[in-house]
Amino acid sequence: MGARVNLLRSLPTSKRNLQARKDGKSPEVVRISSEFGEMYFDGPREYGYGGYRYDGRWVSVARDIVEHFNLKPGDRVLDVGCAKGFLVKDLLSVCPGLEVFGIDVSTYALSRCEPEVIGRLHLGSADSLPFPDNSFSAVLSINTIHNLDRAGCVTALREMQRLAPGRGYVRVDSYATAEQRALFEDWVLTARFHDYPEGWATVFEEAGYTGDYDWTILE
């Protein structure tokens, strides 16, 4: 296991309306959100993002990623769970010549990608990355692999490690206390596996994942 690093530290913190999410949640809402279609990205807030639009907030994250991995023009980077390609676009803009690609299960998101990334995004799942061993300088996956079950998370991390040994960055849902866990369980729509940091550490170990990581924790 690598180091815990907050590469998303420059993002603005958004205030989440936990009560509204709890009140609006039902098995049907969870089912529809988990399709990762229009309702999840651009439907009402109870189904997911409530509007997933480019606003430039990933530019500073992209800069921090380039610096963290010491990325250079010509290096290849993959964003697993790239959605509409916001981070792919911003990595391309902050490091011209970097070869950045994305993969996601959502046809809806991919077909509404930013114009700068057309042709760079693939349809596919984190647990089966269709690329050769050791073919990327860095593989990123932000708030995505927890949408698989535990076995799927292990496979996804193994895939990241296969593509870029020791040069991964994964961010997943977690909680440090029972209170944070209760808050998370009221909020969560799509995550199929989540755990305390120690539980995730076991998953990383089982996968042989030696890249870096961080937790998304609701407070």
Ligand SMILES: C[S@@+](CC[C@H](N)C(=O)[O-])C[C@H]1O[C@@H](n2cnc3c(N)ncnc32)[C@H](O)[C@@H]1O
């Ligand atoms: C919470 S969003 C995160 C999007 C983006 N990484 C970000 O941080 O803004 C989760 C993304 O994971 C995608 N996703 C869900 N399951 C996936 C899987 N098995 N493989 C790849 N992408 C997946 C969804 O379509 C969605 O785009």
